[in-house]
Amino acid sequence: xxxxxxxxAHGKAGRAVVADLLAHxxxxxxxxxxxxxxxxxxLGTEMIHADLTDYGQALEAIAGADQVVHLGxxxxxxxxxxxxxxxxxxxxxxxxxLAAARLKVSKVVWASSETTLGLPFDTPPRFxxxxxxxxxVPTTTYALSKVVAETxxxxxxxxxxIPFVGLRISNIFRPGDYEAVPSFQSDAQLRRWNLWGYVxxxxxxxxxxxxxxxxxxxxxxxxxxxxxxxxxRPSADLLAEVFPGVPLAREVVGNETLLAIGGARELLGYAxxxxxxxxxxxxxx
Numbered sequence: 001x002x003x004x005x006x007x008x009a010h011g012k013a014g015r016a017v018v019a020d021l022l023a024h025x026x027x028x029x030x031x032x033x034x035x036x037x038x039x040x041x042x043l044g045t046e047m048i049h050a051d052l053t054d055y056g057q058a059l060e061a062i063a064g065a066d067q068v069v070h071l072g073x074x075x076x077x078x079x080x081x082x083x084x085x086x087x088x089x090x091x092x093x094x095x096x097x098l099a100a101a102r103l104k105v106s107k108v109v110w111a112s113s114e115t116t117l118g119l120p121f122d123t124p125p126r127f128x129x130x131x132x133x134x135x136x137v138p139t140t141t142y143a144l145s146k147v148v149a150e151t152x153x154x155x156x157x158x159x160x161x162i163p164f165v166g167l168r169i170s171n172i173f174r175p176g177d178y179e180a181v182p183s184f185q186s187d188a189q190l191r192r193w194n195l196w197g198y199v200x201x202x203x204x205x206x207x208x209x210x211x212x213x214x215x216x217x218x219x220x221x222x223x224x225x226x227x228x229x230x231x232x233r234p235s236a237d238l239l240a241e242v243f244p245g246v247p248l249a250r251e252v253v254g255n256e257t258l259l260a261i262g263g264a265r266e267l268l269g270y271a272x273x274x275x276x277x278x279x280x281x282x283x284x285x
Contacts, residue, residue, distance in 0.1 A: 003027040004212065005062035005105075007096060008071030009047055010035030012172055013111065013204050017069060018043050020205035031061040032072060053092035058099040065103075067212050070096045070110035094152045101160035108157075109211035112150055112166040112221055114259060115143035120193035124243045129252065130195060131260035132168075132222065150221055157219035165211040165268070166221035170199040170259055178279040185232055192242045195258035196229035200274035210268040222264040227272045228255040 004021055008014045009030035018028050022044055030047040037049055050061035052072050062068050073093050100108050117130050118137035125134060138144040153164040171194055184190050207224045229235050235252045252258065264270035 001025065001027050002066050002212075003029060003064060004067045004069055005029040005031070005065035006069045006071065007031050007050070007052060007061055007093075008073065008111070009043060011071060012174065013169070013201060013208075014071045015043065016174075016201040016205040017071065017208045018045065020202070020209055021069075024209060029062065029065050052095055055095045055098065058093075058095040059102065062096065062099055062103060062105065065105055067107040068096065068100045068105050068109070069208055069212070070108060072096070073111060094149050097149075097152055097156045097164075101156050101162060104160075105162060107163050107165075107212055108153070109165045109167065109208050110149075110153065112168045113143065113146045114168050114170045114194055114197065114223065114225070115140060116146045116150065116168060117223070117259075119143065121195060121243070122193075124246050125195070127247050127249045128195065128239055128243070129249065129256070129258045129260040130223075131249075132263045135168075135221070150219075153221075154219040163216045164219035165216055166219065167204070167207055167211065167264075168221055168223045169204055169207075170194065170197040170223070170225035172201050172204060173198050173276065174201045175279060178276045181230060181276045181280050184230055188231065188233070188238050188242050191230055196231045196235070196238060197225045197257060197259040198230045198276070199225045199272065202274050203270075203272040206273070207264065207268065207270050210270055214268045216267065220267060222267055222270075223259050223261055224264055224270065225257050225259040225261050225272070226275060227257055227261065228275055228277070229257055230276060231255070 004026050006018055009018050010032035021028050028045045030045050031050040050057045052058045116136055117134045136147045138147045150166055157164040235256050235258055
């Protein structure tokens, strides 16, 4: 049985990832800075507390693991108001990369962010759909911390020979979150900040597992989003209204995502299975 250490296990993505891994026969070593310790009935496995800005605790969090899933970060810019707090936590939490190299695990999959691509798009993107070639455009301290982490992952992967997969995850929705979607539809400006992108938490879990299971080399980073936008209007129409000067790099069909997931499809076989449209019928959840 493959043993996977999951940091940030008590968070929104972490809970789904732990559940998915357990359902697929993995043993999980769960850790987080917060949440209940010992046997956590919500997670279905034991969890320990670990402050990953401390290298010793990072080592302890993944000791004995075959592979590592690193989700233990401040999850979004709005979760900390001070830039130095975001920078310290998200950058120093890459202690987990150094610990993984020291312990010689076989794979690291970790949560980067869509923000590395230029979000929020107060300044229009250079082109759409935005893909991996739009990197790096960090416009916040949070995004910059993720760009730094991607650089560190690349260097540590080269030193150690361990494959790293960074997931540039879009705005995560759980099934209960979709009740807000009808309120977005009347104003295209409300969700312009990430080109109307989102991703279901279950598809994030799928992407993590594919990252662990798919043979990869070096350090590679891909966008993880839903296959569609959060809006019921055609994507090309949204772009023409809100970002009229942004060129289309290729034809966009229907409600297709403007955060391109072709890289994740090619690298991992990622195929998002969930959409807000499965939860909202006739404007109601």
